[in-house]
Amino acid sequence: MGLLPTVEDVALLASVSRQTVSNVLNTPAIVKPATRLRVEEAIAQLGYRRNASARRLRTQKSSTIGIRLDPMVNGISGSVLDRFLHALTEQADVRGMRVLLFTAATPEAEIEQIRRLRDGSDVDAFVLTATFHGDPRTEWLIDNHVPFVTFGRPWGIDDMNDPQHLWVDVDGSAGVRAATEHLIDSGATHVHYLGWPSPSGTGDDRRQGWAHAMRTRLHSDDEALAALASVTVEDVAKATAVVLDLLERHPAIDGLVCVSDSLALGAMIAAASVGRADLPIIGFDNTPLAQAVGFSSVEQRLELVASGVLELLMGATGSDLIGRTPSPGEAHRLITPQLVVRRPNKLPIFEASRTDSQS
């Protein structure tokens, strides 16, 4: 008798065979209730836990999901992956799955890692982030019948509806639309948009949400929209500069929706510096920064993304990996994000220069 009890030990104590113990664990339905109870008591008494490695060897499944830790998650929104990882790990645990990390500098290196992890029976499904059009990874995974789900749509037109390519994404358009509508509902009539330069799958999608709200709620035409949108790269200082200029050129502006919290921070600083601290500004990602500084932002609801990923991988209830062919309509999932409204403005400096619009 080793230190850790095995099925055999449990079987002995419960006066049944190994297999019955195994059945209690895996298919309790087929075991007579009285026997099951006896076995369960023996398990509890011995503190038995089944050996994962042995189980994996026999079943040829690792119950493990691999995910690459992106080297360039930097930037203020970096915490998104962090939170997603946390949610994924938690959800995975509920389904008896584990999350294993790996790193790779290039897509090719990542494929090599994936191959290693899979051939060694270390991992049996993968979650990819930051996919792009014509991504060699997805192609390879499909060709080699490795189960995977991506967090993020493949922005190529063809790929998007490929039932072989499962994905979960956040509906950025809906999020920005909600943000814009919120401002309009609060009385704004000149809502500007600060986005990333096109083309950017995510960025363009979010911009559309703003455009949609503006068109339906304020009946803006294309020309008006073009005049109300500005772009800049993901950089706080650049955003400040752009918004300073923006506020000078368009004094009538009474709301600003930003594609990210970084840009929102830049905008906050610019607005405050010209005495427009009352200007409602909304960011995206609801990062700790938005919380700390105190501006509204669109929350991605990563728990939903995480459970979506696992559902696509394993089925709604399932504890087993699904084959490569989920029901056609069920290959993709779009999560609607949620606007988190914060009453601007926490910062004392902004407070001081704020006009006293109380409502």
Next chain:
Amino acid sequence: MGLLPTVEDVALLASVSRQTVSNVLNTPAIVKPATRLRVEEAIAQLGYRRNASARRLRTQKSSTIGIRLDPMVNGISGSVLDRFLHALTEQADVRGMRVLLFTAATPEAEIEQIRRLRDGSDVDAFVLTATFHGDPRTEWLIDNHVPFVTFGRPWGIDDMNDPQHLWVDVDGSAGVRAATEHLIDSGATHVHYLGWPSPSGTGDDRRQGWAHAMRTRLHSDDEALAALASVTVEDVAKATAVVLDLLERHPAIDGLVCVSDSLALGAMIAAASVGRADLPIIGFDNTPLAQAVGFSSVEQRLELVASGVLELLMGATGSDLIGRTPSPGEAHRLITPQLVVRRPNKLPIFEASRTDSQS
């Protein structure tokens, strides 16, 4: 013949026995060079990779390190864990180790998870973060002979030098000292410190670095030091308020060292708002925020922390887990962080109001 080749297949092709193949993989030294070459060729030809589960079952080791994903890593410095994870995963890969994630809401739940992962041969060593005095986790791990290393000192006096408790930490004191000295070297004579309320292991340690520099370089006495230090909790707005007050009461202040980037951001905003954008401010953690806004900060060098963790766990070169008894002097490791100097100040608004101190 299954889809994936096994040792048997390789052995057949190389005309040797399974065990010889195994030896080539594990103890190549004892295999005759000619044979080894033949086996290696067969391995390459078949694209053989050994099955991790089988290996783990037999050896009772998983070559996997477990780490808990802290639920409350939020806050602006949250990215620290993120970067540490990345570094750890990368370093682990070099040593043939994997990193597995898990979550737990309480220390007790974490112990339960650790037990599960270990009993199942899923993980054979753990990395703990956010340890505290009298932490039940470290106690349990030591009692149960589970190898582990913590990232962060145990701040209890007794625990600190316990050779059973391996730890790696960043020398916050040295980092803040370097930051303070940098300001003094640049001509500052009234360097204030903005820290967290005592007691806080990390916070008090960092504060000491500042105090040390002030004492040795500027010959400040305790009274002077007490007057130059302020405290606030980790909150941007609170920091802004504190620093606004500070600048009013102490106009002579010509340098500010902060215990974190969040507080530094608050200080930046306060300083700029009263026309003191030229005030040199230094944060801690070198988060994306510091980079985006453009202030100096102390970088933790998490790659060094990660490799330190693995060295304590496995020995300098080792590929095997070390027993519970490393050489006494080698049980702890203190990483010296690095000051990242940024030329203030990127933000256009600050730029505008900055006095033209060119040096």
Next chain:
DNA sequence: ACTCATAATTTGATCGATCAAAAAGATCGG
């Protein structure tokens, strides 16, 4: 050539669980 130590390789057993198929037990109509 022959012994003996050492190096190199092979064989049989084993890690702990699950699968597949066989065996034993229960249920029921006639």
Next chain:
DNA sequence: CCGATCTTTTTGATCGATCAAATTATGAGT
């Protein structure tokens, strides 16, 4: 009370690798 059918439990084999011990090859010394 018997055989047919269904339920429940047990037995033997297996997953793929490594360990421990046995076997065979190699070499040095006399």
